[in-house]
Amino acid sequence: MSAAVEISAGRAQRPPAEVRHADELARLRAGDDAPRPPGWALSLRAARAFIVGDAKLGITRKFVGDPSLIDRALVSLATSRGLLLVGEPGTAKSLLSELLAAAVSGDSTLTIQGGAATTEDQIKYSWNYALLVSEGPTERSLVPAPLLRGMAQGRTVRFEEITRCPLEVQDCLLSPLSDRVMAVPELPGEAGMVFARDGFNIIATANTRDRGVNDMSSALKRRFNFETVFPIADFDTELSLVESEATELLRRSGVTAPPRRDVLEVLVTTFRELRTGRTARGDEMERLSAVMSTAEAVSVAHAVGLRGWFLHGAPGSAADLVSCLAGTAAKDNAEDLAKLRRYLEQHTAWRTGPQWRDLRDARRELPGG
Numbered sequence: 418m419s420a421a422v423e424i425s426a427g428r429a430q431r432p433p434a435e436v437r438h439a440d441e442l443a444r445l446r447a448g449d450d451a452p453r454p455p456g457w458a459l460s461l462r463a464a465r466a467f468i469v470g471d472a473k474l475g476i477t478r479k480f481v482g483d484p485s486l487i488d489r490a491l492v493s494l495a496t497s498r499g500l501l502l503v504g505e506p507g508t509a510k511s512l513l514s515e516l517l518a519a520a521v522s523g524d525s526t527l528t529i530q531g532g533a534a535t536t537e538d539q540i541k542y543s544w545n546y547a548l549l550v551s552e553g554p555t556e557r558s559l560v561p562a563p564l565l566r567g568m569a570q571g572r573t574v575r576f577e578e579i580t581r582c583p584l585e586v587q588d589c590l591l592s593p594l595s596d597r598v599m600a601v602p603e604l605p606g607e608a609g610m611v612f613a614r615d616g617f618n619i620i621a622t623a624n625t626r627d628r629g630v631n632d633m634s635s636a637l638k639r640r641f642n643f644e645t646v647f648p649i650a651d652f653d654t655e656l657s658l659v660e661s662e663a664t665e666l667l668r669r670s671g672v673t674a675p676p677r678r679d680v681l682e683v684l685v686t687t688f689r690e691l692r693t694g695r696t697a698r699g700d701e702m703e704r705l706s707a708v709m710s711t712a713e714a715v716s717v718a719h720a721v722g723l724r725g726w727f728l729h730g731a732p733g734s735a736a737d738l739v740s741c742l743a744g745t746a747a748k749d750n751a752e753d754l755a756k757l758r759r760y761l762e763q764h765t766a767w768r769t770g771p772q773w774r775d776l777r778d779a780r781r782e783l784p785g786g
């Protein structure tokens with residue numbers, strides 16, 4: 418069996434948004450008669466419905482947050498400036514950029530992952546060395562990377578964690594964004610200038626914890642519109658998001674028991690309190706330095722469900738939650754683990770409900786407890 422067949426034989430753990438929601442996109446496209454910017458797969462209205470949902474059309478809500486943020490993001494993408502989504506870790510910046518690209522271009526896979534080792538080759542283009550040696554620099558020997566592809570095909574290019582790239586690498590976006598052209602000096606004549614087609618733009622993300630946007634050159638900053646993505650403010654909204662995401666993740670992991678609502682309530686409360694440093698009844702408490710984002714809450718809810726099901730054949734309990742919390746909370750430093758223990762000792766006794774009692778009793782499950 419060839420490697421390609423083996424690769425296609427398995428089920429993708431997480432197909433891209435345009436595949437996960439192919440039927441919704443097809444339905445929106447079919448009913449979309451509003452004007453759309455040149456090169457776009459959908460109108461702004463249909464793209465917005467894809468992201469924030471539309472009950473009448475049977476479109477699910479995929480991003481929870483202020484719909485006006487989506488409008489501004491879409492408008493930015495229709496202009497000649499890029500869009501930069503900034504915010505705390507785990508606030509769904511990457512998810513939003515994926516959904517925007519899927520809506521605007523029907524393709525979210527032209528993605529550059531930024532990091533300390535990102536090079537211009539991975540952003541612009543490189544060469545197939547066998548062909549380069551045999552026939553020199555030609556269009557055939559050129560291997561386009563996401564930016565060149567996006568410009569040539571008129572699509573959205575995603576640039577994840579842009580501020581983690583070295584500054585000089587970030588700056589290779591300057592002329593694609595301002596002049597809408599990329600030079601490939603090795604190619605002769607007209608082929609050496611790639612002009613961006615309608616529909617091309619860039620969505621970058623940056624989180625405020627690792628390296629802030631202060632590290633970006635001001636020349637590049639000017640070529641982006643900034644949008645801040647905030648954590649979910651409302652408890653019930655966050656709870657229902659965690660519930661639906663965890664249910665889906667568990668289903669995909671082969672767990673047939675849905676997560677218990679009372680356990681999820683405890684989980685989301687715990688996350689919010691450890692994130693904000695204030696309990697539901699208003700007591701001040703220690704915050705953790707680890708990131709206690711909604712994205713982390715979803716992944717802990719998934720782990721709790723897996724633990725319950727595969728270890729005891731039941732939905733995850735509050736005791737499973739304590740075991741799973743240790744791995745999230747104690748990531749950054751040992752002090753966080755001590756804070757978590759104090760939280761379980763001091764801030765769970767006054768609450769009613771058997772899950773809170775279980776949570777308190779299970780504090781001995783913490784490592785070193």
Ligand SMILES: Nc1ncnc2c1ncn2[C@@H]1O[C@H](COP(=O)(O)OP(=O)(O)OP(=O)(O)O)[C@@H](O)[C@H]1O
Pocket residue numbers: 479480481482505506507508509510511512513622623624649658662711712713715
């Ligand atoms: N407002 C939200 N709407 C929908 N999902 C959300 C929201 N906030 C958090 N999530 C959850 O978080 C996950 C997305 O996290 P994502 O990786 O996109 O965050 P991020 O902001 O890019 O984080 P990082 O800064 O660590 O890269 C989603 O799959 C979802 O489960």
Ligand SMILES: [Mg+2]
Pocket residue numbers: 510511512577622
């Ligand atoms: Mg991200």
